[in-house]
Amino acid sequence: xxxxxxxxxxxxxxxxxxxxxxxxxxxxxxxxxxxxxxxxxxxxxxxxxxxxxxxxxxxxxxxxxxxxxxxxxxxxxxxxxxxxxxxxxxxx
Numbered sequence: 001x002x003x004x005x006x007x008x009x010x011x012x013x014x015x016x017x018x019x020x021x022x023x024x025x026x027x028x029x030x031x032x033x034x035x036x037x038x039x040x041x042x043x044x045x046x047x048x049x050x051x052x053x054x055x056x057x058x059x060x061x062x063x064x065x066x067x068x069x070x071x072x073x074x075x076x077x078x079x080x081x082x083x084x085x086x087x088x089x090x091x092x
Contacts, residue, residue, distance in 0.1 A: 005034045012038035013045035020047050027053040 009015075015023065027036060027050065040046050043056045061083025068078060070085065073092050081088035 003033055005031070006037060007034060008037045008039070010039045012050075013040040020050060024049055024053070 009023070023036075024047070030036065038046065038050070038054065043051055043054075046054075062085075063083065064075070064078045067073075067081065067083065067085070067088065071078065071088060073081075073088055077088055077091045080091055
């Protein structure tokens, strides 16, 4: 659907030193048209060298009303999920 390639690395704070250093080299000279998305609980949980080559985007949890738009789960489950669909999936 796009001429770009997206690489998503979830929980990037758990990367080992050798993996993080290999990623750092890739971030310094990324392949053309490639966007890397790293997720972590906070920017400070990543190596400072990776942070310096990244743009930080903070996300917030979804409200119950926003969750209702994407799910027909009962309201108690929507509230218990704390705005996260992955938690909602575990509850229902």
